[in-house]
Amino acid sequence: MKTINITNWRDGSTIFKSTKATxxxxxxxxxxxxxxxxxxxxxxxxxxxxxxxxxxxxxxxxxxxxxxxxxxxxxxxxxxxxxxxxxxxxxxxxxxxxxxxxxxxxxxxxxxxxxxxDFSSGIPYHCGGTGAKIDDRIFAQMIYHVTRQDFxxxxxxxxxxxxxxxxxxxxxxxCEYRGDCERI
Numbered sequence: 001m002k003t004i005n006i007t008n009w010r011d012g013s014t015i016f017k018s019t020k021a022t023x024x025x026x027x028x029x030x031x032x033x034x035x036x037x038x039x040x041x042x043x044x045x046x047x048x049x050x051x052x053x054x055x056x057x058x059x060x061x062x063x064x065x066x067x068x069x070x071x072x073x074x075x076x077x078x079x080x081x082x083x084x085x086x087x088x089x090x091x092x093x094x095x096x097x098x099x100x101x102x103x104x105x106x107x108x109x110x111x112x113x114x115x116x117x118d119f120s121s122g123i124p125y126h127c128g129g130t131g132a133k134i135d136d137r138i139f140a141q142m143i144y145h146v147t148r149q150d151f152x153x154x155x156x157x158x159x160x161x162x163x164x165x166x167x168x169x170x171x172x173x174x175c176e177y178r179g180d181c182e183r184i
Contacts, residue, residue: 009041009061024050031055107132137177144174
C-alpha cells in the first residue's frame with residue numbers, strides 16, 4: 001500500500017500520513033480532519049481543484065504548486081511561499097495572505113475579495129496578475145502604495161495623473177482600513 005507523507009519543509013518531520021492515491025487527496029483529508037499543514041512541503045504539488053477551505057498553510061512551501069480552481073476560502077496562507085504557483089480561478093476569499101510571497105504567481109480570475117494581502121509581495125505585476133477579482137480594500141491598498149512613490153523621474157503626464165489620483169478620496173481610503181498609514 002502506497003503512503004503519502006506530507007512533511008515539514010524546514011526539518012523534514014512528518015506532518016500527515018495518508019494512504020490516499022494523490023497528494024491532493026491527502027491534503028484534503030488532512031484539512032477535513034482538522035490537521036494543521038503549517039510549514040508543509042507541497043512544492044510543485046498538483047492541488048488543482050482541491051478543497052482546502054480554512055486550511056492552515058501558514059509558512060507552507062507551495063512554490064510551483066498547481067492550485068488552479070482550488071477552494072482556499074478562509075485559508076491561512078500567512079508567509080506561505082507561493083512563488084510561481086498557479087492560482088488561476090482559485091477562491092481566496094477571506095484568505096490570510098499576509099507576508100505571502102506571490103512573485104510570478106498566476107492569479108488570473110482568482111477571487112481575492114476580503115483577502116488580507118498586507119506585507120505580502122502583493123499582486124504580481126505581470127500578465128498572470130491581471131484579472132484577479134479584488135475588493136475596495138485591496139484596490140485602496142494598491143492605490144495607496146502607487147501614489148506614495150517618487151515620481152520625479154516621470155513625464156509630466158504621469159505626474160499629472162498621480163496628482164489627480166492623490167486628490168481623490170480613494171487615495172486615503174486604505175488609511176481607514178489601517179491606522180498606521182500616513183494620509184496625503
